Amino acid sequence: MSKPLIALKNVCVHIGAKVALHDVSLSLTSGEIVTVVGPNGSGKSTLLRTLIGALKPTGGTLTHRPNLRIGYVPQKLHIDPTLPLTVRRFLSLPQRVSDDVAQKALQDAGAEALEHQQMTSLSGGQFQRVLLARALLNRPHILILDEATQGLDQPGSADFYAQIERVRQQFGCAVLMVSHELHVVMAASDRVICLNGHICCEGAPETVASAPEYRALFGSGTHGALALYRHEHSHTHDENCAHDHNHHHADDQTHAHGDHT
Amino acid sequence: MSLLDDFMVRAVLAGLGVVLAAAPLGCFVVWRRMAYFGDATAHASILGVALALAFNLSIFGGVLSVALIMALTVSSLGGRGYAMDTLLGVMAHSSLAFGIVAVSLIDSVRIDLMAYLFGDILAVGRMDLLVIWMGAAAVLILLIARWSALLTATLNPDLASAAGISPKQEQLILSLALAVVVAVAIKVVGVLLIAAMLLIPAAAARPFARTPERMAAIAVGIGIVSVGGGIQLAFQFDTPTGPTIVCVCAVLFCAASLSELIRKNT
Numbered sequence: 293m294s295k296p297l298i299a300l301k302n303v304c305v306h307i308g309a310k311v312a313l314h315d316v317s318l319s320l321t322s323g324e325i326v327t328v329v330g331p332n333g334s335g336k337s338t339l340l341r342t343l344i345g346a347l348k349p350t351g352g353t354l355t356h357r358p359n360l361r362i363g364y365v366p367q368k369l370h371i372d373p374t375l376p377l378t379v380r381r382f383l384s385l386p387q388r389v390s391d392d393v394a395q396k397a398l399q400d401a402g403a404e405a406l407e408h409q410q411m412t413s414l415s416g417g418q419f420q421r422v423l424l425a426r427a428l429l430n431r432p433h434i435l436i437l438d439e440a441t442q443g444l445d446q447p448g449s450a451d452f453y454a455q456i457e458r459v460r461q462q463f464g465c466a467v468l469m470v471s472h473e474l475h476v477v478m479a480a481s482d483r484v485i486c487l488n489g490h491i492c493c494e495g496a497p498e499t500v501a502s503a504p505e506y507r508a509l510f511g512s513g514t515h516g517a518l519a520l521y522r523h524e525h526s527h528t529h530d531e532n533c534a535h536d537h538n539h540h541h542a543d544d545q546t547h548a549h550g551d552h553t
Numbered sequence: 554m555s556l557l558d559d560f561m562v563r564a565v566l567a568g569l570g571v572v573l574a575a576a577p578l579g580c581f582v583v584w585r586r587m588a589y590f591g592d593a594t595a596h597a598s599i600l601g602v603a604l605a606l607a608f609n610l611s612i613f614g615g616v617l618s619v620a621l622i623m624a625l626t627v628s629s630l631g632g633r634g635y636a637m638d639t640l641l642g643v644m645a646h647s648s649l650a651f652g653i654v655a656v657s658l659i660d661s662v663r664i665d666l667m668a669y670l671f672g673d674i675l676a677v678g679r680m681d682l683l684v685i686w687m688g689a690a691a692v693l694i695l696l697i698a699r700w701s702a703l704l705t706a707t708l709n710p711d712l713a714s715a716a717g718i719s720p721k722q723e724q725l726i727l728s729l730a731l732a733v734v735v736a737v738a739i740k741v742v743g744v745l746l747i748a749a750m751l752l753i754p755a756a757a758a759r760p761f762a763r764t765p766e767r768m769a770a771i772a773v774g775i776g777i778v779s780v781g782g783g784i785q786l787a788f789q790f791d792t793p794t795g796p797t798i799v800c801v802c803a804v805l806f807c808a809a810s811l812s813e814l815i816r817k818n819t
Contacts, residue, residue, distance in 0.1 A: 346714035364715035371708065374755075375584045376762040385708065386701040386716050410763065436715075 296321050297357050297433050297466055298343060304351035305335070305342055312338040315490050316352070320434060325460060325467040329474060329500075330487035331509055336470040337367065339487065340438050343468070363427030363465070365420070365437040377411045379403075379422050389429055400462065401425035402455050417448045421455070428459065435459065437469035449473060453480050474510065557682070560675055564784055567677040567685050568798065571738045571750060572776030574689035576758075577696050577769040578730050579751035583759075584707050585727075588752055589638055590627055593645035595735050595747035597623035599652030602669050602739070606659050613684050617736040623648065624728035649744070672743035672795035674784070681740050688737035692730045699726055704765055742795040749799045754779065757806035760813035775805050 296319035305313040313335045320326060330336050341347045342354065344364050371377060383394045398404055403421035406414065414422060420440055427435060437456070441449035457480060460467050484500040486492045492505035500506050557563055582591050598616040605615025623644070630640060656666060668676070677685070696703070706713040706723035713720045738747045754772040762768035783798030790797075 341711060341714070344711065344715040345717075346711050362715060364712065366709055366711050369709050369712070372584050372586065374759055375707070376759065376764055376768050377708075378763055381764045382708075384701075386705040386713070386718060388701075 295357070297360060299355050300342070300349075300352065301355070302352035303342065303349045303354060305338055305347055306350045307338065307347075311489070313342070313489060314351075316487075318485060318491065318494070320466045320468055322433070322466055323460065323464050324482045325456075325469075325480060326483045326485060327481040328468070328470045328485045328487050329472075329510075330492075334488040336487055337438055340364075340436055340468070340470060344436060357433070360434065361430050361432045363430065363432030363435045365423045365427045365435070365440050367438040367440075368416075368442050369419075369423060371411050373412050375412075378407070379409050379411060379414070380407045382411055382422065383426055383429060387429075393429060394425075397425040397428045398422075400428050400459060402451075416443045417452065420444065420452055424452075424455065424459070428463070431463065432465055434466045434468060435463075437467070439470050439472060441471065441473060456480070557679055560677075561784070561788070563677045563679070563682055564674045564794065565780065567674055567682055567741050568780030568784065569777060570682070570685040570689040571734070571741045572754070572780055573773060574692035574696075574730075574734050575738060575747075575750045576754045576772035576776040578692060578727070578734055579753075579755035580758075580765065580769045580772055581703060581707060581727055582731075582751050583755045584765075587727075588748065589641040589645070590624075591731060591751050592748040593627055593641045593648070594620050594624045594731055595738075595744050596645040597648035597652070598735050598739055598747075599669060599744045600648050600655060601652075601736075603652050603655035603659065606656065606664065612739070613688075613736055616739055617732055620732035620735040621729065624732045625725075628724050628728045652744075668743070669739060670743045670745050671793055672739065672741050672746065674741045674794045674798075677740055685737045685740070688733045692733050695726060695730055699723065700766075703727065742798065746795055746799050749802065750776070753799070753802040753806050757802070757809040760809050760816075775802065775809075779805060 299317075299319035301317050303313060303316045304311065316339065318326075328336050328339060338347060342349055344362055379398075380391075380394060383389055383397065389397075394407070395404075398406065401421045401424040403418060403425050406418055406422060409418075411419070411422070423440070435456070441452050444452060456467060456469075459465070479497070481497055483494065484497050485494040486500055486503070486506045486509065488509055492509065493500055493503040495503075557566075579591075582588060598620045601616035601619030602612055603615075604610070604619065605612045608615075627641060627644065630637075653666065656664065656669075665673070667673075702713070702718045703723050703726065705716060705718055706720040710720035713723070734751070735744075735747055738750060742750055754776040755768065757775045758768045758771035761771050779798050779802035782801040784794055786792070786801065787794040787797040
């Protein structure tokens with residue numbers, strides 16, 4: 293495995309007096325798509341905000357490769373209607389970019405021809421693509437998305453994830469995203485991290501979906517929905533899955549609970 | 554006899570100085586929904602007038618320090634789960650009340666309270682003019698230098714953090730700029746109407762702008778017309794100048810909103 297782009301080791305984050313995250317260890321390497329799932333208030337956004345540097349860890353260490361470029365797509369961005377802003381101008385914030393670069397980024401994000409529109413006039417799907425284009429401007433090593441498809445309908449979010457996949461192939465960047473849409477996201481991820489203040493379990497989508505910690509959080513109902521998409525795999529690789537699962541648990545022990553022992 | 558000997562010329566220049574700084578800053582006040590914040594800072598500054606008179610300091614210095622303290626207090630309270638509008642309302646009006654009471658207790662000097670509440674642009678002296686233009690220039694330079702960062706932080710704090718911009722620092726810069734604008738504008742429009750000079754030109758400019766820069770420029774233009782027209786009308790009809798300037802500004806705002814309404818419906 294190549295050297296991680298960014299790594300957290302036993303990281304704790306406090307928000308006020310509240311512990312939002314504790315003992316979180318994870319690393320990201322080039323080209324992988326990692327999804328963070330977890331119930332509301334489980335610290336998903338806190339985790340992303342720590343990775344982009346908006347929050348400082350109160351314990352543990354965050355290391356990243358020198359000159360790491362991060363592209364960040366925030367959770368649905370509210371732009372005040374009193375702020376006039378064209379898509380083109382938005383892309384030049386805070387660093388001015390040339391027309392060529394802006395055009396290219398819009399193309400890569402599937403948002404051509406929106407250049408002269410007002411940000412407040414865009415549809416939900418268009419808006420998210422413009423946010424994606426903005427994140428692609430500096431040719432990021434890591435793309436971080438915080439519930440990027442919130443408010444999109446199912447075909448809309450499926451399209452958006454297909455776009456992310458194309459971007460990943462084109463740029464070879466790592467992708468870390470938070471999502472609520474378990475089935476879509478899990479089908480598109482290499483690795484899933486299930487978060488609830490700490491990392492409950494992590495691994496390949498099938499592994500996580502069958503982990504008891506995951507079921508405890510999301511219920512077996514969600515697993516049923518997932519099975520709809522994944523049933524062939526779980527049938528043929530039942531045995532493997534069990535192995536994976538055990539293996540993964542050993543991992544989990546050292547990663548997330550290492551400090552307690 | 555130089556041009557500056559004419560009190561009308563000094564009045565116009567003072568108004569222009571204030572508008573040049575207040576209109577672009579006002580855009581941020583509108584975008585960030587800080588209208589009440591501006592109000593609170595402005596109202597608190599009457600306390601600065603009282604302190605300056607009591608300790609024989611310059612009015613500018615007194616107002617600037619109180620406005621700065623108020624702006625910093627309010628911005629540090631922001632985002633801590635307080636009901637901001639209630640809190641700001643309490644602070645704005647209580648500091649105004651305390652300020653007026655404090656001014657009235659200082660009986661060593663006879664002062665015209667109205668001049669501080671509504672401004673006295675016709676009494677602007679050369680020294681005042683210098684202070685106004687230096688303050689306005691400082692604010693304008695600060696805004697232009699930090700424009701992109703301020704705008705990004707205004708859009709979304711996390712987006713700013715991801716780009717290596719500290720949203721807290723940008724908030725601080727705006728607070729500082731606000732305090733300076735309040736301190737230089739007190740002579741021109743008075744504490745009660747400073748917020749109007751921040752908000753109304755920016756709000757009137759909104760329908761005509763497609764980019765933030767354009768909105769700031771149009772706001773300055775509307776401010777300039779208001780100052781010119783206001784002083785002219787006040788002279789003609791013998792009305793208080795500061796409020797007349799704000800009236801012209803408000804009429805322009807109505808015209809702008811109306812034209813937008815018509816444009817949308819046709």
